[in-house]
Amino acid sequence: MKLLVCLKQILDPDVPARDFQIDPAAKAARRGGANLVTNIFCENAVETALQFREAATGEVKITALCYGESSAEDCLRKAMAMTVDEACLVERDGNTNPDAAAVGRVLAAAIRRLEQDGGPFDAVLVGRESGDWGVGQTGGLLAEELGRPALGFVESLQPGNGGVTLRRQTDVGIEVAEAEPPFLVTITNNEDNVPRIPKTRDVMMSYRKPLQKLSLADLELDSEEIRTGSSIFEVEEIFIPADEVECELAEGDTLEERVDQLAKRIHEVVASIG
Amino acid sequence: MANVAVCVLGSLGYDRAAQGAAGAGRALAESVGGELHALVIGPASDDAVAALAAVADRVVIGANEALGDYQPEQALQAAQRLHAAGGGDYVAVLLSNDTYSQEIAPRLAHRLGGSSMADAAAIRADGDHLLAQRTAYGGKAISIYRLKKQPAVVWLRARGFEPAPEQASPGDVTTVDLALDPPRIRITGREVAAQEGVRLEDAPVIVSGGRGLGGPEPFQELKKLADAIGAEQGASRAACDAGWVPPNWQVGQTGKKVAPELYIAIAISGASQHLLGMGDSKVVAAINTDADAPIFKHCSFGIVEDYKQVVPLLTEKLQSLAG
Numbered sequence: 001m002k003l004l005v006c007l008k009q010i011l012d013p014d015v016p017a018r019d020f021q022i023d024p025a026a027k028a029a030r031r032g033g034a035n036l037v038t039n040i041f042c043e044n045a046v047e048t049a050l051q052f053r054e055a056a057t058g059e060v061k062i063t064a065l066c067y068g069e070s071s072a073e074d075c076l077r078k079a080m081a082m083t084v085d086e087a088c089l090v091e092r093d094g095n096t097n098p099d100a101a102a103v104g105r106v107l108a109a110a111i112r113r114l115e116q117d118g119g120p121f122d123a124v125l126v127g128r129e130s131g132d133w134g135v136g137q138t139g140g141l142l143a144e145e146l147g148r149p150a151l152g153f154v155e156s157l158q159p160g161n162g163g164v165t166l167r168r169q170t171d172v173g174i175e176v177a178e179a180e181p182p183f184l185v186t187i188t189n190n191e192d193n194v195p196r197i198p199k200t201r202d203v204m205m206s207y208r209k210p211l212q213k214l215s216l217a218d219l220e221l222d223s224e225e226i227r228t229g230s231s232i233f234e235v236e237e238i239f240i241p242a243d244e245v246e247c248e249l250a251e252g253d254t255l256e257e258r259v260d261q262l263a264k265r266i267h268e269v270v271a272s273i274g
Numbered sequence: 275m276a277n278v279a280v281c282v283l284g285s286l287g288y289d290r291a292a293q294g295a296a297g298a299g300r301a302l303a304e305s306v307g308g309e310l311h312a313l314v315i316g317p318a319s320d321d322a323v324a325a326l327a328a329v330a331d332r333v334v335i336g337a338n339e340a341l342g343d344y345q346p347e348q349a350l351q352a353a354q355r356l357h358a359a360g361g362g363d364y365v366a367v368l369l370s371n372d373t374y375s376q377e378i379a380p381r382l383a384h385r386l387g388g389s390s391m392a393d394a395a396a397i398r399a400d401g402d403h404l405l406a407q408r409t410a411y412g413g414k415a416i417s418i419y420r421l422k423k424q425p426a427v428v429w430l431r432a433r434g435f436e437p438a439p440e441q442a443s444p445g446d447v448t449t450v451d452l453a454l455d456p457p458r459i460r461i462t463g464r465e466v467a468a469q470e471g472v473r474l475e476d477a478p479v480i481v482s483g484g485r486g487l488g489g490p491e492p493f494q495e496l497k498k499l500a501d502a503i504g505a506e507q508g509a510s511r512a513a514c515d516a517g518w519v520p521p522n523w524q525v526g527q528t529g530k531k532v533a534p535e536l537y538i539a540i541a542i543s544g545a546s547q548h549l550l551g552m553g554d555s556k557v558v559a560a561i562n563t564d565a566d567a568p569i570f571k572h573c574s575f576g577i578v579e580d581y582k583q584v585v586p587l588l589t590e591k592l593q594s595l596a597g
Binding site for chain 2: 011020041128131134135136140141145170171172174176178183238239241247249255256262263264265269
């Protein structure tokens, strides 16, 4: 079987709020001193794919794909150090903040190209959302571009009866599904798909694994058309919210008095709901 | 003529989230001078249909018994057909913030040649476009997106919107029979997590616990407090990741996006990822030992005290106030 995992490189989301700044011209976060990292749900997707390979009886080949800046090569190398077999980078060509429709179109074109050369991918895995913009539309749009069925919020893939068994998280609990390849899933995190730490030897080996680079021209895509023509949304405005609200702290000489005050406030609100 | 559609899953009924989505839809429809239509995926109870007809100008129900058992491919196909059956001239198709609606939204937008957006806390029309406001960068920023293609298919943080007002006369209800293809991904089993009461997204009052509780046992104490005020229980990511409570309790960037009337955060420091999930709550109260915890910058009232001292006493007082 063949699996493909899509990766996104983002600004480290753990930058503390006090260091977070907006670049008004770019209408995006200023990089500042922040590192670039692989989006966590994409790493969960890599881990989920690796665990599928370990559970499968036949051969499973895993490819990592990224549409990003040349710096995103680091994400792909890291995926290969986690023992993904091969990788492909589609270079972004100056489109610094492509919308989800653009990303979906580029990834779909790259997947078709890779499939021409190496046969169809049984499953495409995409992180459920990114830690930067977090719009969470790429997986669904990519499924439609590819014309493949999809399931969201999946936490594991297991070899099933002639297909693949999926487990996913919903509002009401876990759902189990059977999927016939080819299909797409968006991956969420759980305690079992925490990304593994690559072994030193595998880190070294990752530099010997094939990393293919493609341009939009290689995919016969027009970068201007991707940037504007088929764009579905753009950032109109972005700002840091004025958070400081006045919190009224319970006062009183004794704990009893303070809790009493708190209880009255809570009761007031609850009673007003009716 | 430009109308607005609210797309609801019949199996979820006309819950508070659907009411909010319809409310947002009515406000938008008025601003563009159009009608509000309700597109219902699958069988719905008579009560739910009547409630939708009371607030919408038109209700279109997509009938097929198979839709009672949610399958994403079929629900998507149904939504696409309902869009056409309702007339198709929609500036926006609004959905609620349940898991199913979330996964359908981008795919429906693609099929309709429209724009999609997730987790909008506010929407308004601007010419032919829709503007949608939401959080970005894990709650550190607010972004406003211009959705350039029609229809704008948007799932909303639905409970944050006022319920739709009832109209003078109920809307027409029509049922269309839908033929559906067999799904190539089939949900075969559901392990429904034990959850009493309503979904968190729909709860008017939520009592949440965090890392500071230190283990699963204190959630029993919080349950007594929740019961005293008719609240549902939630948790921070730290508490869910530690396995103290089920994952579907999680409120935050990667969990549920809630907007109750009252949110009580207990031993939750208030990381931006958590604030993103509950920042639209009408009133937030906090109990935390650390006066510098970020949660105190995002709450209306609170107490700087160990929850162990506060919660049992607070529960007792609330029980007696409730009489």
